[in-house]
Amino acid sequence: MHILILSCRKATLLIEKSQAMPLGIIDKLQLRVHLKLCDGCNQYQKQSLFIEDLLRKDTKNFSDPDKLKLSEKSKSLIQKVIEENLKK
Amino acid sequence: MAEIINTLHPDSWVKNYADELYAFAVSKTGNPDLAEDLVQEAFLGGLKSMQNFKGNSSEKTWLYAILKFKIADHYKKASTKNEIANSKIQKREDPDKDPYFTEDGGWNNKMRPTDWGIDYSCPVENKELSLVLNKCIEKLAHTQKHLVRLKMIEEVEVAKICKELQITATNYWVIIHRAKLQLRSCLEKNWFKA
Numbered sequence: 001m002h003i004l005i006l007s008c009r010k011a012t013l014l015i016e017k018s019q020a021m022p023l024g025i026i027d028k029l030q031l032r033v034h035l036k037l038c039d040g041c042n043q044y045q046k047q048s049l050f051i052e053d054l055l056r057k058d059t060k061n062f063s064d065p066d067k068l069k070l071s072e073k074s075k076s077l078i079q080k081v082i083e084e085n086l087k088k
Numbered sequence: 089m090a091e092i093i094n095t096l097h098p099d100s101w102v103k104n105y106a107d108e109l110y111a112f113a114v115s116k117t118g119n120p121d122l123a124e125d126l127v128q129e130a131f132l133g134g135l136k137s138m139q140n141f142k143g144n145s146s147e148k149t150w151l152y153a154i155l156k157f158k159i160a161d162h163y164k165k166a167s168t169k170n171e172i173a174n175s176k177i178q179k180r181e182d183p184d185k186d187p188y189f190t191e192d193g194g195w196n197n198k199m200r201p202t203d204w205g206i207d208y209s210c211p212v213e214n215k216e217l218s219l220v221l222n223k224c225i226e227k228l229a230h231t232q233k234h235l236v237r238l239k240m241i242e243e244v245e246v247a248k249i250c251k252e253l254q255i256t257a258t259n260y261w262v263i264i265h266r267a268k269l270q271l272r273s274c275l276e277k278n279w280f281k282a
Binding site: 007008009010012016017020021027040041043044046047048049050052053054055056057068069070071074075077078079081082083085086 | 098099101102106107109110111114124127128131132135186188189192193194195200201202203204206208218219221236239240244246251261262264265268269271272275276
């Protein structure tokens with residue numbers, strides 16, 4: 001295989017790796033060349049980073065905090081355990 | 089310079105933080121029942137380790153850290169338990185039936201990413217999008233789901249995670265790669281092109 005030719009399968013795997021660690025010099029070069037030529041993988045890279053951001057968001061995005069409350073049963077149970085422990 | 093020393097008030101933890109911690113746990117696990125268990129565990133864990141509280145962070149930050157630890161721990165344990173079953177599944181995976189790529193490793197036409205027409209660098213605050221993403225995560229295979237959920241709560245140090253879960257780095261990347269391909273395609277289908 002030519003040193004500069006990378007399959008899309010390998011390119012997308014390298015895109016994932018590159019988000020966590022620096023790539024080796026050959027991988028880096030191959031990926032750079034591949035991304036210059038491949039629109040699908042270009043989109044993949046942008047979207048993968050976008051998803052990564054979405055995953056890490058420290059918000060309560062997945063739910064409406066006003067509607068989402070811990071059950072009263074759980075609350076009173078925890079409260080009881082805490083109070084008993086504090087008495088000790 | 090005077091330093092602020094924070095103190096703990098466990099008698100008002102439930103009143104002050106229960107709902108907030110619960111909402112956080114649901115957002116990170118996508119599972120209300122599991123979130124409820126983990127919040128209980130976090131409060132009890134906090135109670136047991138009160139003597140370790142140094143007072144250099146706020147009570148709230150400290151409780152969040154304990155909850156994050158409990159969530160991460162849950163997924164680590166779940167991944168380890170599923171490891172054997174999953175390695176079998178992976179071996180059975182037929183490379184000819186790869187939905188994403190052709191035999192020579194190019195994109196399958198139907199799976200080739202297309203422009204979502206958004207500003208990718210712009211942070212989104214969209215509840216519905218996050219709900220769709222959460223549903224997509226739930227559809228992932230076990231180990232994929234657990235590793236993605238781990239990503240959601242802590243900065244993943246790959247070498248460390250691999251050691252803890254007893255998987256090879258190569259395996260970790262194969263799992264993450266597959267998970268991301270599926271998440272991307274699921275979001276495209278159910279949100280951007282829906």
